[in-house]
Amino acid sequence: MAEDKSTCGKGFHDSSVHVDVKEYYGNKLKQTSDLKTNACVTPAKPIPAFIRQALKKVHPEVTARYYGCGLVVPEGLEECIILDLGSGSGRDCYMLSQLVGEKGHVTGIDMTEDQLKVARTYVDYHMQEFGYKKPNVSFVQGYIEALTEAGLKKNSFDIIISNCVVNLSPDKRQVLAEAYSILKDGGEFYFSDIYSSDRLTEEIKNHKVLWGECLGGALWWKDLLRLAEEVGFSPPRLVTASVITVDNKDLEDILGNFKFVSATYRLFKVPKGNTKPCQVIYNGGITGVEESFQFDHQYTFKVDGVVDVDGEVASILTHSRFAGDFTIQPSGGPGGSCGVKPTAKVEDPFELVLQLEKKGPGSTTGGCCSTKSATCCK
Known part of the structure; x- marks a missing residue:
């Protein structure tokens, strides 16, 4: 195997x-x-x-x-x-x-x-x-x-x-x-x-x-x-x-x-390495997340809020189906936090679980299975 x-x-x-x-x-x-x-x-x-x-x-x-x-x-x-x-x-x-x-x-x-x-x-x-x-x-x-x-x-x-x-x-x-x-x-x-x-x-x-x-x-x-x-x-x-x-x-x-x-x-499936960090503004309107869109554990976009994003996320938002839901502008644009690095990206799911546990009950995010569950399949 x-x-x-x-x-x-x-x-x-x-x-x-x-x-x-x-x-x-x-x-x-x-x-x-x-x-x-x-x-x-x-x-x-x-x-x-x-x-x-x-x-x-x-x-x-x-x-x-x-x-x-x-x-x-x-x-x-x-x-x-x-x-x-x-x-x-x-x-x-x-x-x-x-x-x-x-x-x-x-x-x-x-x-x-x-x-x-x-x-x-x-x-x-x-x-x-x-x-x-x-x-x-x-x-x-x-x-x-x-x-x-x-x-x-x-x-x-x-x-x-x-x-x-x-x-x-x-x-x-x-x-x-x-x-x-x-x-x-x-x-x-x-x-x-x-x-x-x-x-x-x-x-x-x-x-x-x-x-x-x-x-x-x-x-x-x-x-x-x-x-x-x-x-x-x-x-x-x-x-x-x-x-x-x-x-x-x-x-x-x-x-x-x-x-x-x-x-x-x-x-x-988007171009890699071609987009610089920038600022994005969520325009709202995506069904079910009209006011606040949690893209991943690192980025949550609130409607009309200005958020600094890394190059990876900038490329995704620019080239995917989400392109029409965001206004993209260069870092340092009006209302942004130019020079402030985005929160740290975590790739290790075990590390993310530990971080969430430190935040206390109710912070764990549900994946395929929830906390205290056993295995699961189709």
């Missing part, structure tokens, strides 16, 4: 990991309570009312067969073309289809036919429920390491999301490379996943239950930064992080001193 050796190519076939994961999620798991580790709890961050309403309209069977956790919902989704990696029973796809609207589109891709059968069964039901004249959701059977082979076109998606799925792949680099390939220029890969405090041992990586429960395939967080850069993404922006606990003595003994967090990162 080497992390960086490509298992993809023309005519992609199941690896032993894919076979095991499909067996786990297609046959062994019939509902959330079948997970061997504790089920995830409610995300630490409150769910906005408009998202809660969207989730209420999802068919109960789709929700019951959903093995994800938390929520992975970036901002500014109206009329966007979105791909959900490892879409499972389709809960997130049906929720997102309401947020993108009838002019947008959501595609879900999953390798497990049993899960896709549930998702496809309720397409007509949801379109009628949402009042859409034609479906804006579709589901594709395929592998997240081979998106183009599954028929997804390059440079065709505005946003890719993934909720605790990348860790189930034996080839994370190929997942990132394929995601980069099918994103449009300015596109975003916004995803939550499980990360480890160091590279895992072969014993852990070859443990079927630990892999199925999203621990055995956890990526060392430093490897995410390296792999993202190698395939072309801008440096990952850490949004949230929270601790994962495993309340299972047998699994704890195997895991030893390794620690795990769930974390949300946003990666963008």
